[in-house]
Amino acid sequence: MDVYTYSMETDVSRRQPADSLFELPCACQNLRRLTRVITRIYDQELRKAGLEITQFGLLTALAATGEANQKRLSAGFAMDSTTLTRTLGLLRKQGWVQVKRGKDRRERLFSLTRAGKRQMVKAQPYWELAEQKLRRELGDARWKQMKETVSRVTEAAMAA
Secondary structure (H helix, E strand, C coil): CCCEEECCCCCCCCEEEHHHCCCCCCHHHHHHHHHHHHHHHHHHHHHHHCCCHHHHHHHHHHHHHCCEEHHHHHHHHCCCHHHHHHHHHHHHHCCCEEEEECCCCCCEEEEECHHHHHHHHHHHHHHHHHHHHHHHHHCHHHHHHHHHHHHHHHHHHHHC
């Protein structure tokens, strides 16, 4: 797999091969670099369906929950409310997500529209291609290990 990272010293549009990576001093910087690289892989595929991975993630979360308030979505993704509000706004503007008031008039409940469900179906093959690219490079055993490690690290970080 050609893994690329942006150079901190040059224009961000210029890419460097993985062998140019250097040691970073902390978990945060290493994980942020990793998520930038992984996000680019998913976004590259999902762009063909008119989505980004953050949008696709919210659509899949709403498909799984049926409907959810912003607090639940924010907690489930460990996402700050500003980013979540912006992304939900884009999804509403596209007609893929609808909102209604909850029991408390301040609560807003989000759910998928029919168009949102169609968009998920359209995007699913592109998401699968991104998954396959990574899985092929890692192999099944390392793929499973990566998923377990990421879950444990997330839990540890939430506890810290």
